[in-house]
Amino acid sequence: MALLGYFTHLGILVCIYAILAVSLNLALGFTGLLNLGHIAFFGIGAYVAALLGLAGLSPWIDIPLAVVIAALVGVILAIPTARLKGDYLALATLGFTFIISSVARNWTSLTRGALGLPGIPRLGSISVVLAFVAGFALLCFLVVVWISRSSLGRKLQAIRDDELAAQVLGTNTFLYKLIAMGISAAMAGLAGAWYAHYISFIDPSIFSIPDLILLIAMVVVGGLASVRGAFIGTVIILLLPEPLRFIGFPPTLIGPAREMLFALVLLLILLFRPRGILGKVDIS
Amino acid sequence: MSSIAAQLILNGVIAGAIYTLVASGFSLIYNVTKFMHFAHGAILAIGAYLFYAFFGLGWAVALPVSIILTSILGALTNFLVYRPLRKRKASSAVLLISSLAAMIFLNATLLAFWGADVKTLPHANPIFDVGIASITATQIAIVAVALLLLLGLTLLMKKTRLGKAMRALADNKDVAQTVGINPERIYTVAFLIGSALAAVAGILIGLEQNLNPVMGIQLVINGFAGAVIGGMTSVPGAILGSLLLGLVENIGIWWLPSGYKGAIAFALLFLFLLFRPQGILGKKQREA
Amino acid sequence: MMLDVRGMSKHFGGIYAVKDCTFSVKEGTITSIIGPNGAGKTTLFNLINGILVPDAGAIVFQDQVITGLKPFEIARAGISRTFQLAKVFKNLTVRDNLLLAKQATDTELQETLKKMHYARDLDAKAGDLSYGQQRLVELARATLLPHKLLLLDEPTAGVNPAVRKELATILRDLKKQGNTILLIEHDMDFVMGISDEIVVLNEGTVLAQGSPEAVQKNPRVLEAYLGK
Numbered sequence: 151m152a153l154l155g156y157f158t159h160l161g162i163l164v165c166i167y168a169i170l171a172v173s174l175n176l177a178l179g180f181t182g183l184l185n186l187g188h189i190a191f192f193g194i195g196a197y198v199a200a201l202l203g204l205a206g207l208s209p210w211i212d213i214p215l216a217v218v219i220a221a222l223v224g225v226i227l228a229i230p231t232a233r234l235k236g237d238y239l240a241l242a243t244l245g246f247t248f249i250i251s252s253v254a255r256n257w258t259s260l261t262r263g264a265l266g267l268p269g270i271p272r273l274g275s276i277s278v279v280l281a282f283v284a285g286f287a288l289l290c291f292l293v294v295v296w297i298s299r300s301s302l303g304r305k306l307q308a309i310r311d312d313e314l315a316a317q318v319l320g321t322n323t324f325l326y327k328l329i330a331m332g333i334s335a336a337m338a339g340l341a342g343a344w345y346a347h348y349i350s351f352i353d354p355s356i357f358s359i360p361d362l363i364l365l366i367a368m369v370v371v372g373g374l375a376s377v378r379g380a381f382i383g384t385v386i387i388l389l390l391p392e393p394l395r396f397i398g399f400p401p402t403l404i405g406p407a408r409e410m411l412f413a414l415v416l417l418l419i420l421l422f423r424p425r426g427i428l429g430k431v432d433i434s
Numbered sequence: 435m436s437s438i439a440a441q442l443i444l445n446g447v448i449a450g451a452i453y454t455l456v457a458s459g460f461s462l463i464y465n466v467t468k469f470m471h472f473a474h475g476a477i478l479a480i481g482a483y484l485f486y487a488f489f490g491l492g493w494a495v496a497l498p499v500s501i502i503l504t505s506i507l508g509a510l511t512n513f514l515v516y517r518p519l520r521k522r523k524a525s526s527a528v529l530l531i532s533s534l535a536a537m538i539f540l541n542a543t544l545l546a547f548w549g550a551d552v553k554t555l556p557h558a559n560p561i562f563d564v565g566i567a568s569i570t571a572t573q574i575a576i577v578a579v580a581l582l583l584l585l586g587l588t589l590l591m592k593k594t595r596l597g598k599a600m601r602a603l604a605d606n607k608d609v610a611q612t613v614g615i616n617p618e619r620i621y622t623v624a625f626l627i628g629s630a631l632a633a634v635a636g637i638l639i640g641l642e643q644n645l646n647p648v649m650g651i652q653l654v655i656n657g658f659a660g661a662v663i664g665g666m667t668s669v670p671g672a673i674l675g676s677l678l679l680g681l682v683e684n685i686g687i688w689w690l691p692s693g694y695k696g697a698i699a700f701a702l703l704f705l706f707l708l709f710r711p712q713g714i715l716g717k718k719q720r721e722a
Numbered sequence: 723m724m725l726d727v728r729g730m731s732k733h734f735g736g737i738y739a740v741k742d743c744t745f746s747v748k749e750g751t752i753t754s755i756i757g758p759n760g761a762g763k764t765t766l767f768n769l770i771n772g773i774l775v776p777d778a779g780a781i782v783f784q785d786q787v788i789t790g791l792k793p794f795e796i797a798r799a800g801i802s803r804t805f806q807l808a809k810v811f812k813n814l815t816v817r818d819n820l821l822l823a824k825q826a827t828d829t830e831l832q833e834t835l836k837k838m839h840y841a842r843d844l845d846a847k848a849g850d851l852s853y854g855q856q857r858l859v860e861l862a863r864a865t866l867l868p869h870k871l872l873l874l875d876e877p878t879a880g881v882n883p884a885v886r887k888e889l890a891t892i893l894r895d896l897k898k899q900g901n902t903i904l905l906i907e908h909d910m911d912f913v914m915g916i917s918d919e920i921v922v923l924n925e926g927t928v929l930a931q932g933s934p935e936a937v938q939k940n941p942r943v944l945e946a947y948l949g950k
Contacts, residue, residue: 184527230708236527237470241658242707245700248655252697263693301825304818311811318771319822319867320797359651363538366531375813402549406542413539420532421518431813 158276162348164388165280165287166341171368171380172287172294173337178366179374179431180303181330182310184236187227187243189362190250191335195220195342196352197254200267203347209273213343220339221332228331232324244359251357266353273347283344290337294377297333306330307375310431360409367416373429382427387412437566442684444567450680451580452635452642456657457664457672458587459631464666465604466624467516469529474632475654476540477508481633482640482649483548489555501633508629509622511536517618537651545647553645576638583631584673590627591669600624604667652696659703665716675713723782724749724871724902730769730779731926739765741926743779747871747919752893752903754913757923758946763906764806766923767875771803772796784870802869806876806906808856812849816840816859819848823866831866837895838862839888854881861889865896872896874905878912890916914938922946 170192177183195216202212231242254261261267273279297303308316309323316323346352364387372383391408399407419426456478463471481504488496515536519529559570591597599620602610607617639649656679664675683698690698706713725747732740740762747753755763768774770781772793780789788796797803802823811819820831831844838858842851848859857877864872877893878886886909893903893916907913913920913934920937922929924946930937937943 184530234707234711236525237530238707238711240527240530241470241662242704245655245659245704245707248700249697249704252694252700256691256693256697301821304814304822307814307818308811308822311813312809314773314793315805315809315811316822317793318797318803319863320794321822322794359534360538360541363534367535370531403546406545409538409542410546413535413542416535417515417532417539420524420528420535421515421522424522424524424528 155276158280160389160392162276162280162283164385165283166345166348167365167368167388168287168381168384169290169337169341170365171372171384172290172377173334173341174365175369175372175374175377175380176294176297176306176337177330177334178369179376179380179429180298180310181306181327182313183327183330184240185243185331185334186240186362187246187250188334188338188365189357189359190247191220191224191338192342192345193250193254193352193354193356194223195339196346196356197261197267197342198339199343200270200346200352201260203271204267204269209271209347213340213347216343217336217339220342221336224331224335224338225328227335228328232327247357247359247362251354254354254357261354264354266351267346268351270346270350270352272350279344279348283348286340286344290340291377291381293333293337298375298377302326302329310375363416364412367412367419369426370416370424371419371426373426374431376426376428379426379428387415390415440565440567442688443681444564444569446681446684447677448569448573448576448642448680449684450660450677451577452639453653453656453660453676453680454584454673455580455631455635455638456653457660457676458584458669459628459635460654460657461661461666461669461672462587462600462631463624463628464661466600467621468604468607469516469526470533470658471516471625471628472530472533472654473511473536473540474508474628474657475650475652476537476544477504477511477629477650478632478636478653479544479645479647479650480504480507480540480636481629482636482645483544483553484633485637485640486548486553486555486645497637500637501630504633504636505626505630508632509625511540512621512625517621541647541650548647550647553640555640555645557641570642572638572642576642579634579638583634584669587627587631587669596620596623652699655696655703656699659699659706662703662711662713663706665713667712667716671713671715674715678714723747724784725770725904726780726782727766727770728780728782730766730781731777732765732769732774733777738926740769740776743923743926743928745921745928745931747902747904749902750897750900751918752897752905752916753919753921754917755904755906755921755923756908756910756913757929760925761923762926763923764875765926767803767873767906770796770873771801797867800868800870801873802864802867802871803873804857804860804864804875804877806879808853808860810848810851810856810859810863812847814848815844816842816846816848816851817844819859820844820863820866823863824868826866834862834866835859838865838892839885854885857881858885861892865901870902872901872903872905874903876906876908878907878909886912 174188177185198216198219199212202215203209227246231239234242255263305321305326309326313323368383368387369380371386372379391411394404394407460474481500484500484503485496488499515532516529519532559572561568561570591601599615602615603617603620660676660679661672663678665671679699683695686698687695723746728744730740730743757763769776772791775790780787783799788799828844838861840858842855877889917934920934921931922937922943929946930940930943
């Protein structure tokens with residue numbers, strides 16, 4: 151029975167992270183936006199859902215609100231950063247993540263700072279949560295697949311491959327970057343809201359840089375601009391370190407070992423198979 | 435001027451000195467190799483921890499050993515991670531991602547070996563009065579060392595053949611190669627020097643405050659911010675920017691809750707990236 | 723007048739790339755801009771296109787002032803462009819490259835490609851094509867975009883003589899179909915053989931504008947090209 155619970159728990163985490171990976175892929179793999187702020191949208195979604203849920207709102211309201219607010223923040227961040235080039239965009243979005251993290255840590259009257267927010271209402275048994283999260287993961291998957299096959303997806307990929315060429319074909323690349331960031335952030339917010347309602351406790355450590363690298367690893371390993379790849383990448387990266395639990399690894403070392411493992415996997419993929427498993431995009 | 439104001443300014447200068455050490459190493463590497471070596475922060479932390487590890491053997495041993503080892507580690511990171519990627523024509527964005535991965539990896543090894551608890555380096559640290567403010571021996575050392583190293587770095591860049599080669603590479607890699615400069619070799623030297631500077635910064639911070647596994651991350655952000663604010667393309671720029679940052683941070687917490695101190699760097703970094711990415715002293719990069 | 727460039731100036735750090743440049747392009751003609759390297763030709767294109775903002779001067783396109791508009795707005799106004807180094811979307815198929823210019827059926831796309839003497843199929847990934855083929859795809863894409871004026875930056879650069887001959891035919895055909903073409907070129911034979919008007923640019927200003935015969939005999943032009 152405990153084993154079933156363990157697998158269900160893993161299943162929920164896989165679905166939540168899959169939503170994050172698929173949405174990051176939309177911004178990074180499809181549109182070429184090196185957005186290191188993705189984890190900030192996740193955290194914002196979680197905090198909004200948590201705060202509203204703790205204030206008594208029904209999850210039918212606080213989760214959609216979390217999605218909307220995360221999307222708004224994504225668009226607001228995109229507006230000034232849209233004209234930044236690759237690594238400067240990365241630096242600016244990383245800085246954004248740090249700022250949000252700092253706000254979460256210091257605005258104690260709202261967020262209780264490092265103490266975090268415990269007691270976030272759960273939404274049912276663990277199997278119910280799995281069903282919902284799996285459903286949303288499927289929904290996000292289908293949305294991004296639909297985008298990838300539509301003219302919107304074509305425009306986003308054109309922006310990734312050559313923004314100037316896209317512009318001289320009449321595409322308002324600024325607007326499309328906002329759209330990509332908005333949708334990507336909305337999904338991240340959705341993942342965050344469900345995470346909050348599942349784990350029932352969140353604190354500023356949700357804005358973790360290692361988790362951001364984890365997400366990038368998932369997207370790169372699976373293959374940029376491949377939606378199925380993002381799913382596969384999620385499964386591989388999340389489940390890879392799990393066996394460590396069972397071979398008697400000392401608990402204090404599991405965290406660092408996990409991080410070393412996926413950092414290593416990311417580096418190896420970048421070195422030897424930068425397309426990832428299913429990707430069709432050359433990163434250069 | 436009130437005593438508190440003077441103290442804050444002094445603290446700002448000291449913080450600026452530390453950030454300058456971080457920023458100068460980072461911007462040296464950036465100017466020569468043209469990408470953002472985020473793992474610099476982890477290298478810095480490892481420098482501090484190595485010093486801690488050898489501390490028992492006395493300063494005369496711990497200092498050079500930890501600096502040399504860290505320097506080699508930095509060059510090794512370049513050799514194992516960045517160099518192969520460069521061979522595969524990776525973009526600077528890919529190199530940035532790889533440096534983040536390297537940072538995570540190195541940070542994790544730190545955690546694995548030394549654990550997450552905070553460590554201190556107990557040492558004699560007399561306090562001196564400087565007019566209406568006070569300064570500790572360690573803080574004097576910080577400013578002195580920073581000044582010496584930066585002087586050395588400037589001399590290196592301006593007067594030596596190595597420095598000229600670095601500046602040539604920073605200016606135009608292809609042209610530099612046509613005059614016989616070997617980029618990979620210069621990159622290695624840049625990483626050796628930059629990582630050594632990081633180690634010194636880490637050791638000084640370890641002495642001044644304490645050691646913790648995430649010390650590198652905040653410092654490297656502050657270092658970047660300093661470099662970006664002052665101007666990534668020049669070493670004097672990194673110095674100016676870092677000093678300004680140190681001052682703004684320390685004077686800023688007069689008004690803001692001290693917890694936001696770290697966010698000041700990010701906020702300034704963000705603003706400069708948006709409105710003046712070339713920094714105060716930097717020149718606007720021409721689009722290719 | 724299809725295009726009117728008036729008093730265009732642009733400097734970079736004190737050095738003028740384009741200075742007080744004035745010329746015009748008549749509808750339905752092929753006009754070529756020639757000039758020594760560094761004369762400011764591509765900068766001029768970037769100014770017309772909106773990629774660069776001029777320091778002084780105005781650009782009038784079909785009686786509409788387009789100075790200061792963004793590149794995508796200028797594209798939508800009817801100016802289509804190719805670049806010195808062919809800019810295709812490397813990770814997209816040829817079909818997707820073309821669909822970005824215009825929503826069209828495969829048949830229409832195939833026809834356009836045939837006119838360009840493009841040899842491969844729609845499903846090929848643009849990045850896998852040879853450089854010459856990429857150029858043709860880029861040209862096809864530029865003509866598919868609804869436009870009134872085509873700006874072609876060195877269309878023959880880097881292509882072999884056979885493709886070069888094809889390009890001459892392609893451009894003449896485009897002109898017959900009513901296109902107005904403004905191009906930058908270095909290949910004198912190509913230019914003289916195909917142009918209705920020639921604009922000679924030197925050190926950022928217009929040295930002469932006229933028919934190929936007139937320009938070839940212009941002493942100032944000869945001095946600029948041979949005297950240096």
